[in-house]
Amino acid sequence: MNIIVCAKQVVDVSEMKVDPSTKKPILQGVAQKISDIDKNAMEEAIKIKDKNGGKITVVTVGPSDAKERIKELLAMGADEGVLVTAPDNIDYHMTSTLLAEAVKKIGEYDIILCGEASIDLFSGQAGPRLAGLLGIPQITYAQSVNAEKDKVTADRNMGDYAVTTESTYPALVTVTKEINEPRLPSLMQILGAANKPIQEWTSDSLSSELKPMVETVDLKGVSMERKNIVFQNDLDKSVTKLVDSLAKEGALRG
Amino acid sequence: MVLVFSDNKNLTFEMLSKASELAKNLNKKVTAVIIGKTDDALAKEYISFGADKVFVAETNLESFKAEEYTDILGNIVKETGAETILIGSNKNGKELAARLGGKLNAGCVIDSNNIYLKDKKLTAERVVYSGNAIAVEQFNSTPAIVTVPSKAFDRLKKDDSRKGDIIKKKIDAEKSTSKILKVQEMKTEGVNVEDAEIIVSCGRGFKNKEDIKLVQELADVLKGKTVGCSRPIAADMKWLPEECWIGLSGHKVKPKLYIAAGISGQIQHIAGMRDSGIIVAINKDPDALIFKSADYGIVGDLYEVLPKLTSAVKEKMG
Secondary structure (H helix, E strand, O other): OEEEEEOOEEEOHHHOEEOOOOOOEEOOOOOEEEOHHHHHHHHHHHHHHHHHOOEEEEEEEEOOOHHHHHHHHHHHOOOEEEEEEOOOOOOHHHHHHHHHHHHHHHOOOOEEEEEOOOOOOOOOOHHHHHHHHHOOOEEEEEEEEEEOOOEEEEEEEOOOEEEEEEEEOOEEEEEOOOOOOOOOOOHHHHHHHOOOOEEEEEHHHHOOOOOOOEEEEEEEEOOOOOOOEEEOOOHHHHHHHHHHHHHHOOOOOO | OEEEEOOOHHHHHHHHHHHHHHHHHHOOOEEEEEEEOOOHHHHHHHHHOOOOEEEEEEOOOOOOOHHHHHHHHHHHHHHHOOOEEEEEOOHHHHHHHHHHHHHHOOEEEOOOOEEEEEOOEEEEEEEEOOOOEEEEEEEOOOOEEEEEOOOOOOOOOOOOOOOOEEEEEEOOOOOOOOEEEEEEEOOOOOOOHHHOOEEEEEOOOOOOHHHHHHHHHHHHHOOOOEEEEOHHHHHHOOOOOHHHEEOOOOEOOOOOEEEEEOOOOOHHHHHHHOOOOEEEEEEOOOOOHHHHHOOEEEEOOHHHHHHHHHHHHHHHHO
16 A cells, blocks of 8 residues: 655744744744654554555655654654755645645555644645645544555544544545554664655756745734733623623634 | 635624625625525525625535535636635635635635735735744735634624525536545533633632532533632632642643633642633732733622623623
8 A cells, every 4th residue: 555644844833932022933943843743644654554564655845954854754664755845935835736746756645644734833734735636535634544455434523523434545634633642763763764765856846837825924923921901890891891802812712 | 706605604604794894895796605405594694694695506415525515616616706715714614725725726824813905915814833923824816715713703783684696506516435424423521621722710719619500601601611720629628620620730721711710810820821822810809819810800709700701602602
């Protein structure tokens, strides 16, 4: 079975600092890592390979230093890595187009695994966009996956209810962090990963004239101080004002 | 044209208000989409909440599959020439929007609670980096897809005198090869305080064990499902189990919304909840420390405030 795992290099949000005067996040110099939920996708890929045999290829669209991060996934158990070096100002349209072209170049595939979203921006676009571009079924938010020779079944967490979905191959599955506990590679595996191949493809070689459809024009800071808005005297008015404020901030969503 | 779709009608009502504002600025019309069986009553409701037109895509699909809904919505976008597409940001909506973005080669912004035109370009803000920053995203192309979470925008006042066209059309979707085998309600009991998104907490301001139901009732209407407490309630009075104890020696929590009722705000308690998204305090003492750590506070007797708050939230959430 040919398995492809899509993984993203992200900033470690827990190590991110905020500029005290502008409240803007400082992204420069922050440690980078593979997005946590993509490691769950990797772990699930290993389980599928253990059961059905086959080959795992990891694909990353990112800066050239992401090669070091791909090695972590090779140490976990991937057979081969592909790094598509990304241009600046990349958006989800560009990322998913490059992933789709990379998948086509890899050729044979039965199942593509992604994390449900990356922990830095948490959009969850890459998986469904890629499935749409490839024209294959998407099974999102999987909490458990059962891959058999000719079909894959997954239990999906849809919030208030759970859905069990089945698909023939090829199919794309996005997983949640509850699905498994990603393994920590042994020293032997880490050393062994150095001998596994990582191919580097430029974005131009896969798709020329790719332009962003959405651009991040600003990154605004969020004040960590509390608002200290206190309502008093007229109780009914206080309650109304409080509920209106909470609704406006989107805090009443379940 | 501004197109609006969600399989949740309340979310559609809310999006129609933002869609009307955008449409006015763009000098365009608003079309709401219904996918499934014809529902004239719902179509009329969409019109009274701001839609100029309702497009009913009649299908026999029994349940939601992103592949098929994307196909249908993509066809509607092509047929109507919609430039702006708002989709409700529940789990179905998010995977639909992203797949549609892929299919149409369109830009997409997920979970935006602030949408406006800047330099004549559609601009959408979203929270990133675990709540540490807000990204301002601007579209360079059309169609532009934005998903909108519930409660981000207030619905317009319902106006039953508004007129609009209802267009019904049979739309065939390409059948997906995936199959839905089972749909099951999820159990929501026994949520761990550390995983909870909304927590209502009680402290020494409560006089009797039975009164804790006031907190439970508010937690229930908030769908927060979780009750917490400060040290005295768990450790001294033992009115609630230690699983509910929030503080330095108890659990550290980080919900989106934390409501502290009758809690004075000792540093040990604050240490357990300071990373919460929004903190609300209810206390009869205007000088209580808790107000310094809160975004919003109400000075008043919790025995009066909590029941009023519970019914006000119930009303707001519909």
